[in-house]
Amino acid sequence: MGKYDIEITKKIIAEHGFKDNEYENILKIMGRVPTYVELGIFSAMWSEHCSYKHSKHLLKKFPTKGKYILQGPGENAGIVDSGTKMAVAFKIESHNHPSAVEPFQGAATGIGGILRDVFTMGARPIACLDSLRFGNIKTKKTQHLFAGVVDGIGAYGNCVGIPTIAGETIFEDVYEDNCLVNAMAIGLVDKNKIAKGIAKGVGNPVIYIGSTTGRDGIHGATFASVELTEATKEKRSSVQVADPFMEKLLLEATLELIEKKLVVGIQDMGAAGLTSSSTEMSYRGGVGMEIDIDKVPKREKGMNAYEVMLSESQERMLMVATKGKEKAVEKVLTKWGLHAVVIGKVIKKQNVVIKEGGKIVADMPVEPVTDSNHKLFPRKNQIGVKPKYLKDINIKNADIKTPENLEATFKTLVASQNIACKNMVWEEYDHMVQTNTIVLPGSDAAVIDMKGTDVMIATSVDCNGRYTYLDPFRGGAIAVCESARNVACSGAEPAALTNCLNYGSPENKEIFWQFEQSLAGMRLAAKALKTPVTGGNVSFYNESPSGPIYPTPVIGMIGFIKDKKKRYATQFFKTAGDRIVLLGKNKDEIGASEYLKVIHGLIKGPVPEIEMKEEIALQKTLREGIKKGIIKSAHDISDGGLSIALAESCISGKLHGKKILGAYVEVRHAIREDSLLFGETQSRAIVSVSEDKLEALKKIADKHNLTIMEIGKVGGDSLIIKTAKEKMPYVEKINMKLLEIENLWMNGVKQYVG
Amino acid sequence: MPKAKIYVTFKDGVLDPQGTTVKRALDKMGYKNIEEVMIGKYIEVQIKGTDKKQIEKEIDEICDKLLANPNIEKYTFKVE
């Protein structure tokens, strides 16, 4: 079968990473020994990255339906209804391993991939978000990765012209050798012009668009499914170079083709390139595809069918057009400096048939290659085992001494890596292009305007990996709650979420337990908050010889503000004299906190409790208070607790061109002083209201059964926090000039990355 | 003082977006004889020392460690 045919030996089978009875199943499916090309296609499609063989059965349990959902999991991106003509497409994806090897190109191509997932649906991308995790910023290695990743994201998104409007940057030792780069994209699509990754219509041409096919990224899908070692780092052919200019041309051309109704189906050649796009599009349409390798535009001479089918060269798309419309397609592409290359056609037989030099080099059924319900499709219904490390994971509060000088503790925390300001990250990203960014980075959620409608979109990405490590169930639930809470702090109702599930090896039963438990937590919260899952990505094997990462299920939340007046809130105080109100209850919780880690050097539980009733009451109060114009600022209490939330409410306005405003706060309580100031009890927020609106706020909170407490007043140039235990008199704990706090906060990370 | 003239270019088979784009622009401007355009970097380094072998070793090292990105780039140099 062709000049490149290679005898299938045991060694070759092993090199393709087949496990258990997978190769036997291939023999059953094919009824013969597969060709080398077929073996490669099975290997890529059945890799963890493409097949989701360890996770599919659990992912199916996520709630996926709801009033906003137009497109759930299974397509290139999910779509939610905004109530206007334009729907919102969105998705998150990881590019962890490529970024660890080559941070600039790895991160840049990650943005490219997620943008293509959105615009192949016919949606014009309007925003990107990124969730980044590195080791300690004090190490040279982290500084190198950080600089490269941020530069790569910026270089790509800025060039294509998509604002990067929000994100998170976390530093924890466990990510030192396995950084996480998760990127989310949001787009707007006309509800009546949603495109899909589908092949239909026997005889229709299969068209290749975009960059040439090179040898880069061959077996990238397999590469994403192995642990990182020195040996894999030498696999340099897996590095792809990003071409954002090509992406911009592809974006414009694709949208124009869809607008002109020239597209039957279209899909990005992402992981496993031409292999996954051709088989998945065929499968969804119940048809087959014939592809002539000789016609595929190649970057290098002498590339064979195996390499062409498995190449992961970037900025390429596969499209099925209506027969007879080839000229019209070519006209649009020529306008954008691109070419339409017909590389094959849709066939009736549900097989992918690959030809090279006039000979058939692969002829395989698409169903068992792509359909996870097929009886021969690989499935790893692993059962998790509770990890041993969880045995002695919780502290007893009594064993932890409250520091004498709480102001000194506050100073250390406000400058600590995970709390300090990350403006140097978002200032490298164009976050204003497209002139829709209403709330710029540096507030709980970003808000983007849908011009010409009464709707705005609020969005946030969140996860606390330490929580998920210490208590996978609660950690999973909190990740969903926090992202929804951030969105609620802007005044929006959360509508749906996408998740990027980053874990170690699923073959390790303890890690699989983390996966099962955290997914159960996410399910619980997503159901309670009515935020279905519209898809996302699973990234396993995030480990290195130094161990696995924290289980890190990153949540990307989308919410809507629907209001003629377009009222929204930001996190910083607005007017001197306004009253500061704490929403939610203070509890005696210091476990799992940034405080426990930074000040006491302990990564220990218990993770704060999460009560869905309290969470819902809080979010309803925030939304109603903002919509009625009562709440002027809202900031959720998370890393660093109440004192840090207050400090950020005072100083973060400067990032938005507003003045910094001090606060005078008095809190009466019945818990430990460090729990009060630095504990990370959930379902709480700091809001500010003008004095005459206090009663109105109280009424709303009562209606929703939420505990609230007036704790202070906005004004001055200092942050003053006094506390009183039960009936004792108030004692001053923190009294600092805002300029000093701001200096610590602005330089905490900046000092290491310039 | 000896001078090293260093050329950094993409490895064979790695996409060169700039080269490709410039090639297309030249085509459009009417330069029909241009077969390929490759864009790389040219770096000059002044280095102390008299032992050419030692100098070459050092230049090779800094190319590998810093001047080129060994993931995607290759380099050549001449010491004069």
Added chain:
Amino acid sequence: MKFGIIVFPGSNCDRDCLWAVEEMKQKGEFVWHDSKSVANYDALILPGGFSYGDYLRSGAIARFARVMDSVKTFADKGKPVIGICNGFQILLEAGLLPGAMLTNKTLKFICKYVNLSVENNTSPFTNKCEKGQILRVPIAHKEGNYFCDDTLLETLLANKQVAFRYCDEKGKINAETNPNGAVYNIAGITNKKGNVLGLMPHPERAMKETLGSTDGKIIFESVISYLKKR
């Protein structure tokens, strides 16, 4: 008034500029880079973005686009041309404005709000401003470090070609208020005749209070007022 907004492959502020023109209740149209004529427009905007990916040098390839010949003719006739960000870079490469653009002194892309001091309020683009007025407008670029030699700077000053300089919110101009290292804190210049403006900041992003500032409007108001009088 009818504004033509030139679209190059890789332009990405074209839609924003159209929106800004429409916010000013004027007509705007996209002009494809392959177009032969721009004669039926009253003013032209070369928008920001990454024409041709900014490959080779920002603006280096775009200057050879077919439309650029007619842009030159348009400018020669004294009609107003604005180049914003990448548009400014293209005007420099095309020789419609003097000087060159270097990489920011930080070597990084910078996106943030800055303050601009209006140096010359007699140009078609600033006639509605007070001299020394401070405008709050965002920048978003990696190559916005304007460079010219001393002789050229003297000429620019003598001809009142410096339109905007980076300053702080009180109008103070020094190295600290210079975000990218530009010579003399230059954020925008005009040609000698004054009808071609290039500026790094994005006035089209500062058109609404909810976007953080409305100071960008005054530049469009000035052009419209100039065109009405003309």
